[in-house]
Each structure stands twice: as C-alpha cells, then as structure tokens.
Amino acid sequence: MILGNEYDMLKHEAVSKEDTTMQKTTMIVIRKCLLIMLGSFIYSVAINSLLLPHQIGEGGVTGLTAIGYYALHIQPALTNIVLNSIILLIGFKLLDKKTIFYSLWCVVWISIFLKLPPIFQYHTKQTLIPAIIAGVFMGIALGLIYRADGTIAGSTIIASILNKYLGVQTGSAMLFCDLLVAIPSGFIIGTERMFLTMIELYISAVVLNIFNDMFGAKYSIKIITPKVEQMSASLSNQLKQGITMVHTHGYYSGEERAMIYIICSKKQSAKLFPLIEQIDPNAMIVLEQVHSVAGHQLNMLK
Structure with missing residues (x-):
C-alpha cells in the first residue's frame, strides 16, 4: 500500500x-x-x-x-x-x-x-x-x-x-x-x-x-585560473547551465591546467565578470563575440 x-x-x-x-x-x-x-x-x-x-x-x-x-x-x-x-x-x-x-x-x-x-x-x-x-x-x-x-x-x-x-x-x-x-x-x-x-x-x-x-549577440568566455573547481561551480550556479572544461598545456611552464569555456549572452557576461574577479582577481579572461551558435543550449541563453 x-x-x-x-x-x-x-x-x-x-x-x-x-x-x-x-x-x-x-x-x-x-x-x-x-x-x-x-x-x-x-x-x-x-x-x-x-x-x-x-x-x-x-x-x-x-x-x-x-x-x-x-x-x-x-x-x-x-x-x-x-x-x-x-x-x-x-x-x-x-x-x-x-x-x-x-x-x-x-x-x-x-x-x-x-x-x-x-x-x-x-x-x-x-x-x-x-x-x-x-x-x-x-x-x-x-x-x-x-x-x-x-x-x-x-x-x-x-x-x-x-x-x-x-x-x-x-x-x-x-x-x-x-x-x-x-x-x-x-x-x-x-x-x-x-x-x-x-x-x-x-x-x-x-x-x-x-x-x-x-x-x-552571443559571446564566448575563456577563463584560465588555478581555482577551476570553485570558479566552475560558481559560474554554473549563476548561469544555470553546464560549463565546458578544456584541457590545456602551458608551453613555457609545462603545466597542465583546465580552461573554462562558456557561451553566454551579453547580459550574462556583464554579471560574470564581477563574480570571476571576486573568486580570482588574477584569472586570465578572453571575451569574444560569436557570430553563429547552434545547439540545444541556445534557447537557454535568451
């Protein structure tokens, strides 16, 4: 019963x-x-x-x-x-x-x-x-x-x-x-x-x-930081979507590190920057505009 x-x-x-x-x-x-x-x-x-x-x-x-x-x-x-x-x-x-x-x-x-x-x-x-x-x-x-x-x-x-x-x-x-x-x-x-x-x-x-x-407009954000796990968790919670991790290898330092890769809207990117700087002020951030995006997550960015 x-x-x-x-x-x-x-x-x-x-x-x-x-x-x-x-x-x-x-x-x-x-x-x-x-x-x-x-x-x-x-x-x-x-x-x-x-x-x-x-x-x-x-x-x-x-x-x-x-x-x-x-x-x-x-x-x-x-x-x-x-x-x-x-x-x-x-x-x-x-x-x-x-x-x-x-x-x-x-x-x-x-x-x-x-x-x-x-x-x-x-x-x-x-x-x-x-x-x-x-x-x-x-x-x-x-x-x-x-x-x-x-x-x-x-x-x-x-x-x-x-x-x-x-x-x-x-x-x-x-x-x-x-x-x-x-x-x-x-x-x-x-x-x-x-x-x-x-x-x-x-x-x-x-x-x-x-x-x-x-x-x-859609933007791609690439973030390199030693605080990968903390950064990814905070960004995923803010965006309410998955975060892509790209494995990178530094030529000069020889160090292997994960790079965070995100597709987001302009409005979302404006909210992410203060959060990134709060977690790691020395994080390297690359912001680029994307001319075309296709995939099931596209509707989540609107």
Missing part, C-alpha cells in the same frame, strides 16, 4: 512537471508570435508610410514588391505572400522547422498589415529623410523578428543560411542580397531613388547589427 502511494505521488509529480514545461513552452511561443507581429507592423509602416509614397525601393522580395507596385500596380501584399511562400519552400530543408514556422507567421502578418491604409501621411521633397527613417524602422523591425527566431523570408532566409553555415553577420549578409535587387531597380525608379534605396538598406543593416549586438 505504501509503495502504491509513493508510485502515485511520483506519477503526480511527473505529470505536474510535464504540465509546467508545456505551459512554459506555450508562453514562449506566444511571446515570440507577438514579438513577430510587432516587428511585422513596424516593417509594414516603413513600407506603406515612408517608402512607397516617396517611390523609394527596397531589397529582396520587398524590393520586388515595390517594383511590381510602381511598374504594374500590383498590390504589395499579394506579391509579398506569393514570392515569400516560394522562398520558404526552398529554405525548408536548410533551416530548422521552427524558423520556417515563425517566418511563415511573419509573412502572413506583413501581408495583412500591408493591406491596411498608411498609419501616417508624411510627404516631403527631402527624400533622404524618409529613406533614413525607413532604414531605422526596418532595422528595428528585423531585429525584433530575428529575436523571435523568425525572418521576413526573401533575402533574410538566405542571410539566415549564410549566418548559420558561414558565420556571416546577418545584417551584412542581408545587405549583400538586397543590393542584388536594389541596384537593377534603378531602371524603374531612377538613379537618384536607387541611391536612396542603397542608403536605406545600409542604415537598416547597421541598425540590425547594432540591435543584434545589444540584445541577441
């Missing part, structure tokens, strides 16, 4: 843990979907209220939608969802299914928001101003979408593939892909607006890289 009660208690605890895990997973998915919706809204505002009214182009699929709108009066929402659906099918085998799902969610909402009337009417002869503002808006929007593991498909799918397999910064890879569309668009929108488009794309890429460095 006692064994039966213990079994029921263990079963109840296991079910409770499973329910808690499912609730946390659901909340994460909801948060990411809302974040993508916000990014999609900002992105659509930049197109509807800043780019299209001033006949400024864009890169990637968005650039093609703008060209279709200027030359053939095709609704951007229609072009956006058709072309991006094709590109998502291409990226289906190269990117994880989670990214594809969030990207599809993003494409749908961008298409919905593009069908809405402009949020504000801003017209000026100084077309450099809307190009700069649109670049900032798009950089922030893309940062939010990437932060939620999504993309706007199009050139961002290609940029994600380059980041994942070659370690190229997302903003830089996207700028290169977008220019392949933006430069030929000069035949439709004119040379002046083509240069404005290039300025907008550059600003967007810079803002996106800054956004990723501030909120999404």
